[in-house]
Amino acid sequence: MTTRICFVRHGETDWNIEKRIQGHIDIPLNQNGRAQALAMGYNAVHHRFSALYSSDLTRAMETACAIAELEGLEVRPLPQLRERNYGIFQGLTSAEGALRHPEAYAHYVARTPDYAFESGETMLAHLARIEAGVDWMVRHHQGQTICAVSHGGVLDIIYRKATGRPLHTPRDFAIPNCALNWFHVDGHGWHLEKWADRHHLENVIGEVAE
Numbered sequence: 001m002t003t004r005i006c007f008v009r010h011g012e013t014d015w016n017i018e019k020r021i022q023g024h025i026d027i028p029l030n031q032n033g034r035a036q037a038l039a040m041g042y043n044a045v046h047h048r049f050s051a052l053y054s055s056d057l058t059r060a061m062e063t064a065c066a067i068a069e070l071e072g073l074e075v076r077p078l079p080q081l082r083e084r085n086y087g088i089f090q091g092l093t094s095a096e097g098a099l100r101h102p103e104a105y106a107h108y109v110a111r112t113p114d115y116a117f118e119s120g121e122t123m124l125a126h127l128a129r130i131e132a133g134v135d136w137m138v139r140h141h142q143g144q145t146i147c148a149v150s151h152g153g154v155l156d157i158i159y160r161k162a163t164g165r166p167l168h169t170p171r172d173f174a175i176p177n178c179a180l181n182w183f184h185v186d187g188h189g190w191h192l193e194k195w196a197d198r199h200h201l202e203n204v205i206g207e208v209a210e
Contacts, residue, residue: 002186003138004145004193006047009155010055010063011036012177020093022059022151023086023120029062035204036178041066043200044180049073050144053137055081055151063178064149080133083151087120111168123157123167130157138185155181162190176201 011033015022029037044067054064056077064075088104089097098105107115113123121129137146152175159175160167162183174196182193 001142002184003141003143004182004184005134005137006044006049006145006147007155007158007181007183008040008044008063008067008147008149009152009175009177009179009181010057010059010149011040013059016177018093020091021086021089021097023083023090024057025090026058028058032204033059033177034062036201037063037066039200039204040178040180041070044147045070047145047147049147051137051141051146052076052149053078053081053146054149055079055083055154057082057151060149060151064147067147067149078133078137078148080129080136081148081150081154082129084123084126084153085117085119085121087117089117089120111170113167126153127157127161127167130154131161134158134185134190158183158190159192159195162192 011029013027013033014030015027049071052064052068052073053076054060056079061075067073068075088101089108092100097108104117111123116122137148155175156171159173176196176198178201179196179198181195184191184193
C-alpha cells in the first residue's frame with residue numbers, strides 16, 4: 001500500500017539569511033518566513049491531508065501552523081524530523097567554522113558520514129533517525145496522504161534516499177523554504193514524485209530564487 005508524503009522545509013529565518021548553521025538551536029521565523037508559510041499554507045490546503053506532522057523546533061512548528069489553521073488539523077510534533085545536530089558548528093557561519101575549527105570544517109565540506117562535529121550527530125545517525133520517523137508515519141497512515149514540515153538537512157537526506165544519491169556527494173539540488181516536495185513510500189522503497197514546487201511563493205516579498 002502506498003503512502004504519499006508532502007515534505008515542506010520551514011519558512012525563512014534571520015539565520016538562513018546570514019547562512020548561519022541552526023541545527024538544534026531554536027530560531028523563529030522572520031517576517032518573510034511567516035509570509036512564505038502563509039502562502040504555502042493556502043497552496044497546500046488544496047491537497048487535503050489526513051495528518052500533519054512537524055519537527056518540534058519553533059521554525060518548523062510555526063510553518064506547520066499555517067497549514068493547520070487552514071485545514072483544521074492538529075500539528076503533531078515528531079522529534080525524528082528535527083534538523084541534524086551540528087555540534088560545535090551550530091550558531092556559526094561556514095566562514096566562522098572554517099576559521100575556528102579547520103579540521104571540523106574539512107569534514108563539513110567533505111560530508112564525512114561518520115563525523116559528529118565533536119558534540120553533535122553523524123550523518124549516518126541523522127539518516128537512521130529520519131528513516132525511523134518516516135517509517136513510523138507510514139505505518140500509521142497506510143494508503144493516506146500526509147504532510148510533514150521539517151528542515152533543509154532532513155530534506156537533503158530524504159531526497160538522496162529516494163533518488164539513490166550517496167550521502168557524501170556535493171548537493172546539486174536546491175531546497176527552497178516553504179516549497180512542496182512530494183514523495184511516496186511503498187513496498188519497494190521511497191520514491192520522489194515532484195521536487196521544489198514553489199510557484200505559490202512568486203509574489204512573497206523578499207522571495208528570491210535559490
